[in-house]
Amino acid sequence: MLSRDVGLLRLLSESVDPASTNAFVRQQIGPIIDHDVAHGTALLQTLAHYLTEEGNKARTAELLGIRRQNLYARLTRIEGLLDVQLSQPEHRLALGAALAGWQLRTGQDPGADLLPNRVVDHS
Numbered sequence: 001m002l003s004r005d006v007g008l009l010r011l012l013s014e015s016v017d018p019a020s021t022n023a024f025v026r027q028q029i030g031p032i033i034d035h036d037v038a039h040g041t042a043l044l045q046t047l048a049h050y051l052t053e054e055g056n057k058a059r060t061a062e063l064l065g066i067r068r069q070n071l072y073a074r075l076t077r078i079e080g081l082l083d084v085q086l087s088q089p090e091h092r093l094a095l096g097a098a099l100a101g102w103q104l105r106t107g108q109d110p111g112a113d114l115l116p117n118r119v120v121d122h123s
Contacts, residue, residue: 021101028098031081043081044099046074048110051096055086 032043046064050071053059061071075086084091099110 018105022105025098025101025105028094029082029102032078033102035077035081041074041077043074043078044102044110045112046071047078047095048099050075050086051092051099052111055092 029044029047032047035041036043042064046060049063050057050060053063057068057071057075061068064071066074078084079086082095084095086092086095102108103110
């Protein structure tokens with residue numbers, strides 16, 4: 001991995017006050033993290049894969065092992081919980097930065113299962 005591959009994480013860790021990063025992460029993706037924990041869903045993982053795959057729904061569904069219809073339902077739930085439109089580039093950029101901040105704060109990959117011992121919810 002090259003240093004430019006972790007550039008955003010380095011920027012967040014060196015240039016931004018940790019409290020500001022935490023507040024930004026909470027504002028941007030807190031509701032889906034809370035939802036995942038409360039309901040045993042995988043919305044954070046879904047969002048991470050969706051953004052990594054640049055909005056390619058077929059590839060995202062394949063990576064998650066779900067049908068595209070289930071992915072559409074998850075994406076609709078994410079948009080509703082976060083009050084965003086995933087079709088808007090500025091929303092995707094902010095969410096991607098929040099995922100990077102969450103990874104920096106927790107040391108966890110947002111594309112991994114947040115609750116690895118949960119019963120798989122394919123909806």
